[in-house]
Amino acid sequence: AQKVTQAQTEISVVEKEDVTLDCVYETRDTTYYLFWYKQPPSGELVFLIRRNSFDEQNEISGRYSWNFQKSTSSFNFTITASQVVDSAVYFCALSENAGNMLTFGGGTRLMVKP
Amino acid sequence: DTAVSQTPKYLVTQMGNDKSIKCEQNLGHDTMYWYKQDSKKFLKIMFSYNNKELIINETVPNRFSPKSPDKAHLNLHINSLELGDSAVYFCASSPYGGDKNTEAFFGQGTRLTVV
Numbered sequence: 001a002q003k004v005t006q007a008q009t010e011i012s013v014v015e016k017e018d019v020t021l022d023c024v025y026e027t028r029d030t031t032y033y034l035f036w037y038k039q040p041p042s043g044e045l046v047f048l049i050r051r052n053s054f055d056e057q058n059e060i061s062g063r064y065s066w067n068f069q070k071s072t073s074s075f076n077f078t079i080t081a082s083q084v085v086d087s088a089v090y091f092c093a094l095s096e097n098a099g100n101m102l103t104f105g106g107g108t109r110l111m112v113k114p
Numbered sequence: 115d116t117a118v119s120q121t122p123k124y125l126v127t128q129m130g131n132d133k134s135i136k137c138e139q140n141l142g143h144d145t146m147y148w149y150k151q152d153s154k155k156f157l158k159i160m161f162s163y164n165n166k167e168l169i170i171n172e173t174v175p176n177r178f179s180p181k182s183p184d185k186a187h188l189n190l191h192i193n194s195l196e197l198g199d200s201a202v203y204f205c206a207s208s209p210y211g212g213d214k215n216t217e218a219f220f221g222q223g224t225r226l227t228v229v
Contacts, residue, residue, distance in 0.1 A: 035217060039155075045204065045220040089155055100145055100208045101170055102218060104157040 002027040004094050006105035013082050014113050021077045021108045023092030029053075034068065034075045035093040035102065045091070051075065082112045117141050120205045120221035127195055128229055135190045135224045137205030144209055145169075146188035147218065148180060151202040160203075163188050195228045202226070 003026040013019045025034065036048040049059060051068050059066045063080045079086055089109045093102040120137040127133050139146060147170075148160040162170035166182040177193045192199060205221040 037220075043202065043225075044222050047217040047219070050217050091157065100218065101147060101159045101162050102149075102157075103159070107155045107157075109155075 002029075002032075002094050002096060002103045004092050004103055004105035006090075006092055006108050008108045009106065010109045010111070012111045012113065015084060016081050017112075018078060018080050019082050019110065019112075021079075021090050021092075021110065023075045023077065023105055025073050025075065025092070025094045027094060027096060029096045031096070033095040035095065036066065036075075036077050037091045037093060037104075038088045039091065039107070040088040048077075048090075079110075082110075084112050084114055086110060087112045117219050118205055118207055118221040120203075120224055122224060123222060124225050124227075126227045126229065129195055129197060131195050132191070132193045133195060133226070134192070135203055135205075135226070137188050137190070137221055139186055139205075139207040139219070141207055141219060143207040143219075144185060145207060146182065146185070147206045147208075148188065148190050149204040149206060149220075151204060151223070153201070157204070161188075161190075192226075195226075197228050200226055200228045 005024045032053045034051045038046040038048055056068050065078045067076045089107045091107045092105040095102050118139045145164045147162045149157050150160050151157045159172050160174045161180045163182045165185050179191045182188045202223045202225050204223050206218040208218040
């Protein structure tokens with residue numbers, strides 16, 4: 001059975017600080033997919049990134065970057081120069097091939113203060 | 115055009131009532147889902163349907179009955195509502211499996227409050 005752990009339940013930073021959100025996963029499959037979603041205060045779930053298990057390249061998108069390490073089963077998310085608008089709950093999720101259902105971590109609430 | 119739309123957005127109802135939440139996707143996806151987010155923000159899969167057929171049912175009480183009249187719709191009917199059913203319910207859709215595994219697209223959520 002798959003499992004996703006986000007050990008940080010809440011993080012508070014001051015604007016312009018860098019922050020890393022941790023995600024550790026467990027799966028028996030060799031083929032799987034990892035995701036990050038953002039849930040702002042308005043409540044919708046916003047897709048940020050998808051990564052498959054065969055692609056360990058790190059990815060950067062603007063102020064966002066992701067570090068995927070199979071050796072430690074981690075898929076961490078870093079926000080550089082955080083902004084107040086980054087305040088949200090961030091979810092890491094895992095999907096195996098069958099059915100594409102997502103197993104979510106417990107979420108990390110990020111608060112960015114001005 | 116909204117990709118995944120669910121209605122209503124808010125639903126307040128009394129214990130014991132029966133209610134439905136509707137979901138429609140216009141993305142041409144094969145698979146649709148219902149997820150439940152509790153008051154602590156935990157998100158958990160409830161059901162998954164592929165081409166109108168149930169493929170995942172994650173130990174949800176049988177008071178919850180999903181219905182898929184066609185692959186673009188997946189409605190959630192809840193009988194005899196209980197206080198513990200209060201949560202935000204998200205509908206989602208995605209292509210099915212293998213190379214088509216992409217991100218799931220989520221609806222806006224329905225906040226159900228049982229009083």
